[in-house]
């Protein structure tokens with residue numbers, strides 16, 4: 001659970017996770033200002049803000065003045081503490097975290113550490129939302145963000161890397177060839193995981 005020391009920058013109110021809509025919650029950790037590329041891309045993608053079961057928040061550790069109501073201040077590093085890949089990091093780490101939110105429960109789905117700044121991650125997040133909500137495979141192949149239908153070994157058809165994945169978890173991007181990510185061998189809208 002996220003601690004209660006997170007503050008919305010626009011109005012100074014404390015962020016209450018329970019009051020956010022259920023669905024996917026994407027937290028982008030970044031040292032951000034109004035000119036940040038990710039924030040600009042988010043603002044240009046108006047339709048994303050209208051999806052009822054998708055919440056995108058930007059978390060930053062330094063106070064800035066902002067007109068955005070989806071930027072939260074996390075001076076204490078509370079967000080890192082709830083995210084398994086980040087929990088032991090002492091330093092602020094640029095990252096994108098994907099959670100499933102149900103009531104007051106946040107289930108960690110995936111975290112991308114240090115996303116490449118030149119890529120369009122907002123478009124990738126939008127595609128992730130579509131993938132997560134689509135259980136169907138194409139020709140026995142799955143995309144990043146789709147839900148793993150049965151436990152077992154899965155092969156990245158782009159580079160041959162094999163991962164053991166649990167039923168009900170999500171297909172990650174490939175950590176070797178970065179398939180599933182913007183700029184990877186396959187992009188977020190392409191399928192590449194194959195069951196062995």
Ligand SMILES: [Zn+2]
Nearest residue numbers: 156159174177
């Ligand atoms: Zn691969």
